[in-house]
Amino acid sequence: TGARVVLTQGSLMGRFRGYEGRLVCVDTVVVEGFPVTDPVRSTSAESLAYVIYTSGSTGRPKGVLVEHGGLANFVRWCVEGYSGRGVGGAPVFSSIGFDAVVPNLFGPLIAGQTVHLLPEGFDIARLGELLVAGGPYSFIKLTPSHLDLLTAQLTPAEAAGLAATVVVGAESFSAASLEYWRRLAPDVVVLNEYGPTEVTVANSVFQADGLVSTRTVPIGRPIPNTWMFVVDYAGELAEVGVTGELLVGGMGVVRGYHGRPDLTADKFIPDRFGPVPGGRLYRTGDLARVLPDGNVEFLGRSDDQIKIRGYRVEPGEVEAAVVSHPMVTAAHVTVADDLVGGPQLVGYVVPADAPAPAVLREYLSSRLPAYMHPTAWVFLDGLPLNPNGKIDRKALPTPGTVTTSSYQPPVTPAEHDLTRIWQTVLGRDRIGVFDNFFDLGGHSLLAIQLVNTINRDTPMRISARDLFTHPTIRDLAGLTAAMVAARDGDTVVTLRAAAPGGRRLFCVHPSGGSVHWYYRLAQSLRDGDGLLGLQAPGVEGDAEPLADISDLVDVYLRDLRREQPTGPYALLGWSLSGPIALELARRLRGEGEHVDLLLLEPSWPDRRTIATLRQTIAEHRHAADLIDALVAQRAAASTGASVSASIVELERQLTELASSSDVLSEVMLELDSSVTVRTAGLLYEAFVAWDPVPYDGDADVVVTPECVGADLDHPSKASVGSYAEYLAELERLMPSGPRIHLVEGDHLTMLGPDHAPEVAEVFYRVVGADGPAISAR
Numbered sequence: 182t183g184a185r186v187v188l189t190q191g192s193l194m195g196r197f198r199g200y201e202g203r204l205v206c207v208d209t210v211v212v213e214g215f216p217v218t219d220p221v222r223s224t225s226a227e228s229l230a231y232v233i234y235t236s237g238s239t240g241r242p243k244g245v246l247v248e249h250g251g252l253a254n255f256v257r258w259c260v261e262g263y264s265g266r267g268v269g270g271a272p273v274f275s276s277i278g279f280d281a282v283v284p285n286l287f288g289p290l291i292a293g294q295t296v297h298l299l300p301e302g303f304d305i306a307r308l309g310e311l312l313v314a315g316g317p318y319s320f321i322k323l324t325p326s327h328l329d330l331l332t333a334q335l336t337p338a339e340a341a342g343l344a345a346t347v348v349v350g351a352e353s354f355s356a357a358s359l360e361y362w363r364r365l366a367p368d369v370v371v372l373n374e375y376g377p378t379e380v381t382v383a384n385s386v387f388q389a390d391g392l393v394s395t396r397t398v399p400i401g402r403p404i405p406n407t408w409m410f411v412v413d414y415a416g417e418l419a420e421v422g423v424t425g426e427l428l429v430g431g432m433g434v435v436r437g438y439h440g441r442p443d444l445t446a447d448k449f450i451p452d453r454f455g456p457v458p459g460g461r462l463y464r465t466g467d468l469a470r471v472l473p474d475g476n477v478e479f480l481g482r483s484d485d486q487i488k489i490r491g492y493r494v495e496p497g498e499v500e501a502a503v504v505s506h507p508m509v510t511a512a513h514v515t516v517a518d519d520l521v522g523g524p525q526l527v528g529y530v531v532p533a534d535a536p537a538p539a540v541l542r543e544y545l546s547s548r549l550p551a552y553m554h555p556t557a558w559v560f561l562d563g564l565p566l567n568p569n570g571k572i573d574r575k576a577l578p579t580p581g582t583v584t585t586s587s588y589q590p591p592v593t594p595a596e597h598d599l600t601r602i603w604q605t606v607l608g609r610d611r612i613g614v615f616d617n618f619f620d621l622g623g624h625s626l627l628a629i630q631l632v633n634t635i636n637r638d639t640p641m642r643i644s645a646r647d648l649f650t651h652p653t654i655r656d657l658a659g660l661t662a663a664m665v666a667a668r669d670g671d672t673v674v675t676l677r678a679a680a681p682g683g684r685r686l687f688c689v690h691p692s693g694g695s696v697h698w699y700y701r702l703a704q705s706l707r708d709g710d711g712l713l714g715l716q717a718p719g720v721e722g723d724a725e726p727l728a729d730i731s732d733l734v735d736v737y738l739r740d741l742r743r744e745q746p747t748g749p750y751a752l753l754g755w756s757l758s759g760p761i762a763l764e765l766a767r768r769l770r771g772e773g774e775h776v777d778l779l780l781l782e783p784s785w786p787d788r789r790t791i792a793t794l795r796q797t798i799a800e801h802r803h804a805a806d807l808i809d810a811l812v813a814q815r816a817a818a819s820t821g822a823s824v825s826a827s828i829v830e831l832e833r834q835l836t837e838l839a840s841s842s843d844v845l846s847e848v849m850l851e852l853d854s855s856v857t858v859r860t861a862g863l864l865y866e867a868f869v870a871w872d873p874v875p876y877d878g879d880a881d882v883v884v885t886p887e888c889v890g891a892d893l894d895h896p897s898k899a900s901v902g903s904y905a906e907y908l909a910e911l912e913r914l915m916p917s918g919p920r921i922h923l924v925e926g927d928h929l930t931m932l933g934p935d936h937a938p939e940v941a942e943v944f945y946r947v948v949g950a951d952g953p954a955i956s957a958r
Contacts, residue, residue: 228248231247232245243441245379247436251433254381262386267317269291272297273286281324312343317344324352326564329345333563345370353397353481356505358511359371379435379448395472399479407429408431428465436461449461480495481498490766496516500528506541515554530560531561589615590614598638618648633853645697663917672716672717677711685745688712693861699714706944719860728864730868731737749774750776751776757865763915782928804842804845811828811831814831884923885928886927891903
């Protein structure tokens with residue numbers, strides 16, 4: 182930092198070898214001869230108060246330049262809002278290198294109160310004991326993890342007498358943590374404080390007078406002389422309830438980063454919204470939304486979002502849902518990048534009464550879509566904390582097992598073989614014979630890898646479709662050769678068998694060709710009814726992939742008639758399979774059959790959609806070529822050829838391609854054939870080349886709020902145009918006028934565990950089992 186003077190102690194003098202400024206050892210300095218009067222004040226609001234280093238996402242610490250004006254404004258707020266609530270001062274138990282020490286240190290001193298210093302390096306297990314011994318305090322400033330720890334350590338009487346006010350900050354504060362503390366000490370004032378170091382410790386606060394309805398405790402409103410705004414992706418003020426980036430302005434905004442003009446210019450931008458001309462806003466990188474009452478809710482870090490099998494996931498949102506379970510006292514959700522099958526969510530849980538992973542999965546199924554469920558669980562006595570009271574992520578154990586309450590070890594030789602393969606493919610040390618493949622994180626590409634390995638390493642011969650009807654090791658081991666052979670070469674996949682007299686819903690695969698997407702919908706149908714998927718040729722088996730929708734419909738008509746010779750038929754298409762389902766319905770209707778057609782946000786090959794798919798098609802072609810080359814090189818290596826460098830390079834290219842693509846996954850590296858990826862690419866090509874023929878029968882279309890609210894600036898995943906344009910295209914292709922139904926969720930989650938039951942109910946209305954359609958026109 183270029184500091185001219187350093188104050189230190191004798192035990193630390195050795196750390197400053199080579200320092201050319203003035204080094205003052207406070208243990209030995211002679212104070213006689215110095216003036217006894219107050220020094221002349223030479224600082225202004227713009228003078229530098231301190232430089233504090235924060236860790237960056239790149240691992241390079243950033244020196245934050247904090248000025249006196251911002252520091253004075255915050256400390257004044259601390260005196261009025263924190264210290265003024267009592268006379269007992271505050272404890273200091275975090276590092277002075279962590280700016281959470283500012284209110285604990287300066288607030289009491291300026292108010293004429295005591296600063297209580299806890300012993301350096303104390304055992305965190307004694308936190309409650311040490312705080313109680315020094316209390317009561319005016320306030321305690323701590324992290325949510327500290328509060329969870331005190332909740333477990335203190336009695337109700339100790340908690341009630343600890344401090345007039347508890348100030349929580351530095352991490353997301355879950356509603357569940359607040360509820361647990363409220364049960365212990367209902368009369369203690371709880372404040373949730375928010376603010377990055379770049380806005381001088383904190384800039385907003387929320388007083389939690391009771392329980393809250395949000396998953397996390399809101400961060401409230403700005404403190405005096407500061408302001409904050411939520412902006413959308415275009416940098417404009419977001420509407421109430423809409424998620425965007427949080428920007429902070431006012432006196433607390435710091436000067437910038439020491440020696441980092443490029444980063445300062447990127448993160449500190451002109452203030453277009455605040456009351457002071459010429460001001461600056463700090464781009465926090467935090468996601469937030471303004472609530473109807475004007476308070477702001479923190480929703481996590483934008484750079485914490487990761488991609489799980491093509492979905493964007495915010496781990497903090499998952500964490501808030503996990504910790505809301507009544508048997509969970511604390512939780513942390515993170516991403517493991519080194520597990521088989523690509524990045525996966527891991528849930529670290531501190532239980533009050535240890536729930537089994539199956540119980541947590543069931544609980545989350547009504548709160549989060551399936552792709553946001555952790556696939557590995559680790560149960561701990563407590564979350565490891567660093568000296569600043571934040572979760573020490575480096576100390577979290579590596580997930581090694583997925584345990585279930587009904588764990589059953591393998592018994593037969595076939596079960597032992599399958600267990601070994603499942604453990605390798607899914608990256609798990611312990612899998613029971615009744616554990617469900619899909620509940621363990623299985624998806625279409627892992628299913629193909631699993632099937633390939635089983636067929637190569639065991640006498641069994643199965644297909645990926647067998648996992649839908651036999652999703653456990655015990656079920657799969659009992660699958661006979663006759664059962665598999667009976668379905669070989671057929672595109673119809675039974676996800677749920679219909680009882681005699683039950684309804685059958687035929688669902689056409691979306692992009693990619695697999696029908697695993699309909700698994701939750703199949704589970705949502707009523708007793709006796711069945712769901713059969715029409716899966717693209719080439720997804721599995723030896724069938725040649727097809728690149729023309731007319732040819733696909735020929736095959737599907739043949740197999741559908743084989744399964745159900747006469748109507749009435751119920752057909753469903755979703756996303757890019759909309760044109761296929763429409764053509765299938767048109768052909769059946771032309772043959773005199775009655776068809777109930779249900780389309781879930783169908784996409785159409787209009788100009789804008791085609792333009793967006795050109796890159797996707799190119800990615801699939803390139804990926805298929807790389808996979809073919811990689812398979813060939815690995816085969817050559819097995820014969821002793823020296824091709825390791827080529828293999829490494831091909832793997833690197835595939836990894837980079839998967840990382841940059843919205844639809845491809847690193848599981849491609851484990852495939853022993855490119856046929857699955859090539860099939861998916863050909864389906865995109867078939868979609869782009871198709872010119873749909875209008876359908877003159879009745880049709881029903883399901884949309885989500887994302888689709889209804891779409892415009893050119895905010896397109897939905899179903900259409901890159903506006904909702905009005907989308908409706909016009911629907912009416913052109915279905916001139917009888919489609920009936921529109923609205924379900925919650927969005928294009929990707931409408932078939933997940935949360936919303937699949939809503940889609941099922943629409944299906945029953947369409948086939949006449951229940952009341953009228955619900956219009957969203």
